[in-house]
Amino acid sequence: LQPLEQLVERCRGAGMRMTPQRRAIFRYLSGNSAHPTAEDIFRAVRRRHPGLSLATVYNTLETLHQLGEVGRLDVGGGAERFDPEVRPHHHFNCRRCGKVQDVFAELPVPHLGALPGCRVDSVQVQLIGLCQDCSRRSASKKPPERPRAPA
Amino acid sequence: LQPLEQLVERCRGAGMRMTPQRRAIFRYLSGNSAHPTAEDIFRAVRRRHPGLSLATVYNTLETLHQLGEVGRLDVGGGAERFDPEVRPHHHFNCRRCGKVQDVFAELPVPHLGALPGCRVDSVQVQLIGLCQDCSRRSASKKPPERPRAPA
DNA sequence: GTACCTGCAAAGCGTTTGCTAATTC
């Protein structure tokens, strides 16, 4: 996701109108590395825009995705997550608290000899484990901050 | 997934009962590398067991998963997929026809210096591109065999 | 003024659950 100013320009250039709701969603996403779900965004933005509807959130996210300004991310647990970071990267998913972190480590593209005739466009890597907080907390057995859905 | 005989033994050993429905689901999964959804399994097995219900399919799959006999796989597109292949491997997902293939190529585990304090348990890699059939068919522009859900 | 957009509600899809009757052991 670009900085707000440039993003607004880009959207206008793409023919879309700048409503307060969209601007608020843009602002919420900007620099947000928590990989929020549509529901997360909805709840947060609604605090300042009480009339906001979830459908608008989905619409806006879909548009931003088509513009290539946000990534969509499915780490299981039901809801899709949205990621303003569009540079190529991977994700670390904590299986205890459900938190998702960006991972910018370089990953060599796999040996493709195993896939004769296929054309590989992209590689998505998901690391699963315990995040810093949770692996530290393991000893004291405190409950998770945001438990991941059971499946 | 183990061969049928051993699997039945294993399940009995784990205290579960061997109903015809379960046996049929086992047989359908055995050696099935198409990564079927619960619905796929349901439709196929119901042909021989007309009374079968979708809930039973989910129950059986959940049990098999807990026994470590099938993997669960979420490549987007809505439905979860089930994979009788439990050896460590990765997946290639065709973005045109939605087909999912197993990839046994060795993939180097990413450099974990970028995640200080985290404990990484497993790595899931998903390759996205065009499968053999679809990249061959690209020229002739035939419709996809099983279009992937739009998101 | 016009096209796009919002909000609402309802539908859609995949999945889970509660209950009763049937079955496996």
Add this chain to the structure above:
DNA sequence: GAATTAGCAAACGCTTTGCAGGTAC
């Protein structure tokens, strides 16, 4: 005979859609 399991249906969570009125341009 006892406890697990199947089937059914209804509920659930996330997402999409149809249509009204409202709003940015």
